[in-house]
Amino acid sequence: MTEYEHYEAVVVGAGPGGAAAAAALAKQGIETLVLERGADAGAKNVSGGLIYAEEWAPYTIDDLFPGFREAAAERPVEEYYIHNIAGENVKTFDLDRIHHRGTEWCDAVLRRRMDSWLAERVHEMTRETGGGLLTDVRVNGLLREGGTIVGVTCDELDPIEADVVIAADGVNSELARDAGLMDWDDPDDWFQGVKAVVDMEPEVIDERFDVRPETGSAHLFSGDLFDGVRGGGFLYTNEDSLSIGTVFHLDSLADERAEPHELLDSLLTHPLLDQWLQGEYEEREYAAKLVPDSKRVAHPSPHRGRLLLVGDAAGQMQAQGPIIKGMNHAVTAGGLAAEAVAEAQTRGNVRAAGALYEQKLEDEGVMKRLRPRRYRATRFVSESRPVNRLGRTLVNSRLGAAGLKLFDGLLERSFNSPFVLGMIPDTKMTYVTIPERVGEVLGDPVDGESRVEPPELDDRIGDLTYDVDDPHIEVLDDSFEASGTAVTACPVSAEGFGGGCYREETVQTNGEAERKVSLDTQPCVECGTCAVVADTHWEHPSGGKGVQFEQG
Amino acid sequence: MHMVTLTKGVPDFREGKVSFDEDGHLERGKTPTVMNPNDKVALQAALQTKVKHGGHVSLLSMGPPGYKEVLQEGMADVYADDLCLLSDREMGAADTWATAMTIATGIEMLDEEPDIIFAGFKTADGETGHTGPQTNWCIDINDELTDRPLITHVISLDIDEDTNTVRAKRLVEGDVSEIETIETDLPAFIVTDPEFEANYRRAEHRLRYKDLREQTQERAAALDLDEDVTVWDHEALNLDPDFIGLDGSPTIVSGVDPIPKGPSEREARVVTPDDEDGMEAVFEELNAFAAGD
Numbered sequence: 001m002t003e004y005e006h007y008e009a010v011v012v013g014a015g016p017g018g019a020a021a022a023a024a025l026a027k028q029g030i031e032t033l034v035l036e037r038g039a040d041a042g043a044k045n046v047s048g049g050l051i052y053a054e055e056w057a058p059y060t061i062d063d064l065f066p067g068f069r070e071a072a073a074e075r076p077v078e079e080y081y082i083h084n085i086a087g088e089n090v091k092t093f094d095l096d097r098i099h100h101r102g103t104e105w106c107d108a109v110l111r112r113r114m115d116s117w118l119a120e121r122v123h124e125m126t127r128e129t130g131g132g133l134l135t136d137v138r139v140n141g142l143l144r145e146g147g148t149i150v151g152v153t154c155d156e157l158d159p160i161e162a163d164v165v166i167a168a169d170g171v172n173s174e175l176a177r178d179a180g181l182m183d184w185d186d187p188d189d190w191f192q193g194v195k196a197v198v199d200m201e202p203e204v205i206d207e208r209f210d211v212r213p214e215t216g217s218a219h220l221f222s223g224d225l226f227d228g229v230r231g232g233g234f235l236y237t238n239e240d241s242l243s244i245g246t247v248f249h250l251d252s253l254a255d256e257r258a259e260p261h262e263l264l265d266s267l268l269t270h271p272l273l274d275q276w277l278q279g280e281y282e283e284r285e286y287a288a289k290l291v292p293d294s295k296r297v298a299h300p301s302p303h304r305g306r307l308l309l310v311g312d313a314a315g316q317m318q319a320q321g322p323i324i325k326g327m328n329h330a331v332t333a334g335g336l337a338a339e340a341v342a343e344a345q346t347r348g349n350v351r352a353a354g355a356l357y358e359q360k361l362e363d364e365g366v367m368k369r370l371r372p373r374r375y376r377a378t379r380f381v382s383e384s385r386p387v388n389r390l391g392r393t394l395v396n397s398r399l400g401a402a403g404l405k406l407f408d409g410l411l412e413r414s415f416n417s418p419f420v421l422g423m424i425p426d427t428k429m430t431y432v433t434i435p436e437r438v439g440e441v442l443g444d445p446v447d448g449e450s451r452v453e454p455p456e457l458d459d460r461i462g463d464l465t466y467d468v469d470d471p472h473i474e475v476l477d478d479s480f481e482a483s484g485t486a487v488t489a490c491p492v493s494a495e496g497f498g499g500g501c502y503r504e505e506t507v508q509t510n511g512e513a514e515r516k517v518s519l520d521t522q523p524c525v526e527c528g529t530c531a532v533v534a535d536t537h538w539e540h541p542s543g544g545k546g547v548q549f550e551q552g
Numbered sequence: 553m554h555m556v557t558l559t560k561g562v563p564d565f566r567e568g569k570v571s572f573d574e575d576g577h578l579e580r581g582k583t584p585t586v587m588n589p590n591d592k593v594a595l596q597a598a599l600q601t602k603v604k605h606g607g608h609v610s611l612l613s614m615g616p617p618g619y620k621e622v623l624q625e626g627m628a629d630v631y632a633d634d635l636c637l638l639s640d641r642e643m644g645a646a647d648t649w650a651t652a653m654t655i656a657t658g659i660e661m662l663d664e665e666p667d668i669i670f671a672g673f674k675t676a677d678g679e680t681g682h683t684g685p686q687t688n689w690c691i692d693i694n695d696e697l698t699d700r701p702l703i704t705h706v707i708s709l710d711i712d713e714d715t716n717t718v719r720a721k722r723l724v725e726g727d728v729s730e731i732e733t734i735e736t737d738l739p740a741f742i743v744t745d746p747e748f749e750a751n752y753r754r755a756e757h758r759l760r761y762k763d764l765r766e767q768t769q770e771r772a773a774a775l776d777l778d779e780d781v782t783v784w785d786h787e788a789l790n791l792d793p794d795f796i797g798l799d800g801s802p803t804i805v806s807g808v809d810p811i812p813k814g815p816s817e818r819e820a821r822v823v824t825p826d827d828e829d830g831m832e833a834v835f836e837e838l839n840a841f842a843a844g845d
């Protein structure tokens with residue numbers, strides 16, 4: 001029997017969290033091995049994505065990776081709007097103040113490009129420590145010795161021992177689950193993000209969005225265009241493409257039995273978007289992924305023994321109203337985890353790293369952003385809070401449109417208040433009712449008309465690249481009651497559509513018709529939804545297998 | 553550990569590259585020459601050995617000067633520390649015997665005696681599969697001291713440095729369903745099967761592999777074909793022209809029969825959509841399938 005390999009630190013996952021942790025560890029001279037399951041870093045990842053560098057943050061991506069913005073990011077966001085939609089009526093607010101508040105800079109990114117660039121730097125840095133970065137390796141569990149975590153086990157490699165394991169393996173972290181730190185039970189804890197990357201020439205972007213070359217804008221959408229499902233839409237400008245997508249509360253999506261791809265299409269075909277798309281629509285890629293809601297699941301103590309959780313794996317994904325911040329927090333947490341490991345090592349007690357990390361998350365103000373106290377309060381006493389008062393005024397007002405216009409300025413200010421945004425309760429009132437009422441009363445009709453025809457679901461699937469392996473998801477209970485929600489909630493399945501992952505079937509048993517679901521994982525985009533809304537045994541595919549995003 | 557891998561240039565038979573004349577004969581002049589794909593598999597085996605045990609990989613070929621690019625391709629796409637080409641007019645038109653004789657002599661000229669010689673399973677053009685084994689045989693007659701075991705159809709490979717042995721899994725009779733494991737002393741001669749797969753279960757090996765791949769690509773890109781490839785002619789090898797090339801080739805090719813096109817197994821009848829009776833018949837035919845019979 002050959003001995004297991006040993007590294008001082010093993011980092012699982014090469015997203016922003018893992019990349020930051022590994023870079024910071026390497027800077028401290030700690031021997032670091034990074035394991036990434038994608039055939040290329042970024043091949044598995046999806047974000048909106050605006051990456052923020054916030055002034056308060058002890059680590060930002062360009063601190064750790066000089067040259068990041070020039071080499072790996074798309075356009076910097078200089079303008080930021082939210083559109084409140086009621087039918088064809090739209091009221092637009094400028095979110096400039098909240099966007100720039102405390103923000104050093106903010107760039108749009110495409111994850112394949114970003115993560116693969118980061119991974120190259122990380123490999124160079126970690127290689128000098130005696131470690132390095134490997135792709136095509138899926139970590140499938142924690143290596144334990146007498147109940148203590150001592151390393152990781154992988155599909156492709158023999159077990160590896162480590163003084164510390166940093167799990168930066170993203171949402172649906174198999175390591176966090178294995179350690180008993182996270183479960184995947186409650187749809188309330190998650191959002192589902194769906195996104196299309198759309199071709200557009202750089203000059204056309206400059207002109208249609210009225211931005212200077214190489215700068216960009218961001219647009220958010222809320223109101224009545226999503227059939228009452230709680231959530232919203234976004235549109236960000238890249239160098240030569242647009243990222244257009246939606247983010248919904250998973251519980252709402254599940255309850256309404258909404259079809260994610262149709263909700264995306266509702267946004268794409270809204271006449272408001274015609275000013276930018278002008279009837280031209282060439283979709284490069286369709287993608288989806290779950291997003292944790294830090295307000296509910298950011299783990300207050302994200303470590304166990306030698307294991308430290310970073311980023312989405314620890315639920316560190318902040319939805320500030322419509323503004324989504326996950327990548328920046330993953331970077332900060334990665335930096336802090338590395339710092340904790342280095343300090344613990346210096347003190348000669350690596351096992352103290354977890355507690356030190358927890359302390360740093362608290363001291364540096366990460367936790368208070370991820371789980372604001374006042375949010376915890378508003379969940380119960382929301383009635384008396386300004387947002388809802390505002391909502392009620394709007395909804396019940398008998399002042400008529402002319403009177404309500406007086407609220408215009410006030411509303412725009414409210415939307416720009418981090419205080420208000422931070423405590424927005426996740427109710428239909430804030431996501432749908434207020435924006436709808438704002439659009440209806442204060443908005444003007446848009447004069448565009450949509451001439452866009454988004455691709456059908458089977459074309460979207462057909463355009464994706466897959467390296468198909470054995471099924472990585474198993475349905476444990478195939479009754480419709482237990483797993484039927486996946487038929488609609490899975491972003492590549494739909495009722496009455498035979499080419500997706502989940503299908504409803506009627507089976508005759510003893511003369512009785514029973515509703516069942518069947519699963520074909522071939523078109524799976526590994527979003528994680530059915531791990532939560534259906535009764536499944538859910539794992540990621542082996543290294544390099546499954547879907548490969550080119551954009552992300 | 554010193555590894556020598558043997559290779560040969562072959563016409564690029566891929567769609568869009570290969571060119572045939574009207575009679576179905578290969579047009580060599582119009583078809584680019586590439587490294588024999590099976591030899592890349594052999595080179596992967598050499599690289600795996602280097603990754604795990606260190607050492608030195610030489611890539612060796614016999615052929616016209618243009619084969620330098622074939623060697624460069626092997627260096628870029630897989631790995632090589634150095635490249636060696638046995639080349640002059642006297643070696644031309646050799647059969648497998650004369651080739652083996654020449655290559656065996658080339659191998660003996662190398663600074664260091666190889667611990668393992670790797671060859672790929674038959675070339676894409678000649679398809680004889682003889683050159684590798686015959687080379688081994690020639691080395692054995694040239695140097696009676698080394699009795700180099702020959703293992704063919706190798707699909708995986710492990711080396712034990714302490715006992716200086718190699719353990720190989722091979723397909724018996726080239727049949728995928730029957731695999732045997734062979735253990736033998738080094739030095740050895742190994743012919744890889746196209747099914748060979750390099751196997752790296754340790755992170756340190758994958759990292760080393762990544763390093764070596766990076767280095768070899770850089771070296772191949774910067775390669776000066778005139779300076780960096782060792783070329784030996786028959787004089788350098790001290791070989792009598794009568795025993796090499798066409799003159800040294802006992803094989804007589806009596807003639808080449810073009811392979812006739814196989815008859816299509818399916819019958820087809822063309823039916824236009826306006827032909828009602830025809831369409832009727834089509835539906836008749838399909839009915840059986842639609843009903844699941």
Ligand SMILES: Cc1cc2nc3c(=O)[nH]c(=O)nc-3n(C[C@H](O)[C@H](O)[C@H](O)COP(=O)(O)OP(=O)(O)OC[C@H]3O[C@@H](n4cnc5c(N)ncnc54)[C@H](O)[C@@H]3O)c2cc1C
Nearest residue numbers: 013015016017037047048049050139170193311312326327
């Ligand atoms: C539609 C959408 C829009 C979003 N918009 C934004 C936005 O605008 N701004 C923002 O900041 N955030 C946004 N987010 C959230 C953001 O993408 C995440 O918060 C962020 O990616 C988290 O980073 P991470 O490093 O923790 O995890 P990830 O980026 O998910 O990286 C995890 C890595 O681990 C790898 N991995 C997973 N399991 C294993 C395993 N078992 N073995 C080996 N490797 C493994 C994965 O392949 C991946 O590379 C959005 C998300 C979505 C889905």
Ligand code: SF4
Nearest residue numbers: 490524525527528530
């Ligand atoms: S099968 Fe599950 S993980 Fe895969 S795309 Fe559908 S919901 Fe997402």
